[in-house]
Amino acid sequence: MTLIKSISGIRGTIGGEVGDNLTPIDAVIFASAYGMWIKQQRNKEHYRVVVGRDARISGEMIQNLVMNTLVGLGIHVIDLGLSTTPTVEIAVPMEHADGGIILTASHNPKQWNALKLLNAKGEFLSGAEGAKILEIAESNSMTFSEVDNLGKITKNQAYIDLHIDAVLNLELVNQKAIEEVGFKVVVDGVNSTGGIAIPLLLERLGIHVVKLYCEPTGHFPHNPEPLKEHLTDLSQAVVKEKADLGIVVDPDVDRLAFIDEKGEMFGEEYTLVACADYVLSKTPGNTVSNMSSTRALKDITEKYGGSYQASAVGEVNVVALMKETHAVIGGEGNGGIIYPESHYGRDALVGVALFLSLLAEKHMNVSALRASYPSYFMSKKKIELTPDLDADAILKQMEVKYAHGTLTTIDGVKIDLANSWVHLRKSNTEPIIRVYTEAPTQQEADALANRIMDEIKSVS
Structure with missing residues (x-):
């Protein structure tokens, strides 16, 4: 405990x-x-x-x-x-x-x-x-x-309804285009309040909603973190229902992930990339995400002539840098969308509305949209902390080991390699060290993560 x-x-x-x-x-x-x-x-x-x-x-x-x-x-x-x-x-x-x-x-x-x-x-x-x-x-x-x-x-x-009103009143939310498409969407609300809010939003957008785990009982039907390995039921339901996509949120509805029409993950990291693509296409400007997020956001931002910057992990750090750089959109690679025209906080309802507006205007399915973005692959692993493990000492030893490389130490240790990176940091929410890597293929990302994990074990 x-x-x-x-x-x-x-x-x-x-x-x-x-x-x-x-x-x-x-x-x-x-x-x-x-x-x-x-x-x-x-x-x-x-x-x-x-x-x-x-x-x-x-x-x-x-x-x-x-x-x-x-x-x-x-x-x-x-x-x-x-x-x-x-x-x-x-x-x-x-x-x-x-x-x-x-x-x-x-x-x-x-x-x-x-x-x-x-x-x-x-x-x-x-x-x-x-x-x-x-x-x-x-x-x-x-x-x-x-x-x-x-x-x-x-x-x-009344505030969930007022929240939905505020989302639909955002200038970039193209309610008419979404209604004209007539999407069919499966929603996994992990038996929490997303099962209330997301279907209500989608129904207001004229969408046919199929509910999965949308009773707010608090008995989570699977691990509530919206990762691929936890979303088998949603993937199967999207295919079975012949739906256009699946939507899953975490229990408090500030993280958002999508499943494509084939039942495959759109990629939690690419939630922000897609929403940024839409916002930047209408209002070019700067973006911010945290150091553990995909470099694809940088690629998309520069495509529209903007500047990208990375903050320390944590919503408050992202928001501070967004304000400093006047970013038009930002967030975290865990599916957190921060759109200042709404408010400075991660918001899955805003993310859903922006994503569906993009999809409706592009007249393409979710898998084709994902294929249109630069491909990077991430591995997200963790090391459980025990009383005999000194996390700060471990991070310091890794910093020394890679001192010859390109390091950032504002939040743990981030090591930038030629075509990949690894970020090691103590979690703010769990007694663990997070080990995140990104590379051109999933195999390379996993291999890099495993190598770093072995190196940590050898020094701890």
């Missing part, structure tokens, strides 16, 4: 001992620290925080603990109930709230949950802000409100 405290929030497994896992006590302490931080930002009479959750089994319990902790601090809560991460993000500024909390552990299995924290813009906190909340939590210096000054909880379950 595990508890991970970081500048991006607190994440852990449910149950077990206080301080070692995400127990009710830990949830209350961290929610208290966040509430105290909110009140430190501005001196005002009333404070408001938006709270929503994915469909995890533990979600209702954790949400009630968090909301009532905020109430105890005199903070009013807007309760979205079952929602998505991007929906909470857009709700914060729409509600003129002081912040937001999403109860979700993203792609982690069902025993995990987390508190993801937002600022008044509906964006993830900066490193300094997150560090301050950790400091407050460690100091245990919280002051709660007296009985006449308690906060109140107001339910608002």
Whole structure:
């Protein structure tokens, strides 16, 4: 069982001992620290925080603990109930709230949950802000409100519909072209809130929707990370239904992947490439992704005369560099689309609408679209961390070993080779070292990853 405290929030497994896992006590302490931080930002009479959750089994319990902790601090809560991460993000500024909390552990299995924290813009906190909340939590210096000054909880379950309205109102979303094609789409909602939001969006676009695992029970039918090895049922359903494509999202709906009409993966990395292709064709400009993302985005950006830059891994880092470079689109290679015309957060609903607009305007099927892009292949592996493994020492040893090459060390160690690269970094969300590689063929990417894994084992 595990508890991970970081500048991006607190994440852990449910149950077990206080301080070692995400127990009710830990949830209350961290929610208290966040509430105290909110009140430190501005001196005002009333404070408001938006709270929503994915469909995890533990979600209702954790949400009630968090909301009532905020109430105890005199903070009013807007309760979205079952929602998505991007929906909470857009709700914060729409509600003129002081912040937001999403109860979700993203792609982690069902025993995990987390508190993801937002600022008044509906964006993830900066490193300094997150560090301050950790400091407050460690100091245990919280002051709660007296009985006449308690906060109140107001339910608002309209925001998924409001989110869909906002997506359809984006200038580049070609609703007419999508409706004219009459797509048939299979949706895998991994029994979380994507099973609510994505079908509603598609139906508004005039699409015939076939639902697969769209009941928000929190009992994930497969590993919830949208990778090829977890999507056998979706691939088979697309072929069986003779659908135009399949769509899968993670439990909190900020990651997006597609299956083509043949039941093959479009490629999680290429979700952003395709959406960027569409946006850049209409509004040329700069792009940003993180260091672990495919170089195909750089190729597409330069094709349209723009400039590409890579940030450290983490949505907050991508967003910061996007703002600095005035990027017109960006995101992460894990299927996270950040489109500033909507908001500065990964949003699968925005990604779906942009991708379908591209597909409809190009009059081509999904496999042909994928074949039109530069081909790179990635291997994504991980090394489980144990108490006797010093991750920082391992990364330092690999940095020394490859010191003669082209290295980037702003986030772990990235080694750029002649026609490939490898990125080694500690995960922010799991006790692992991630080992990502990219090469011209899958065999080369896998071989490079295996070689690096063997080298790490030899030095650890």
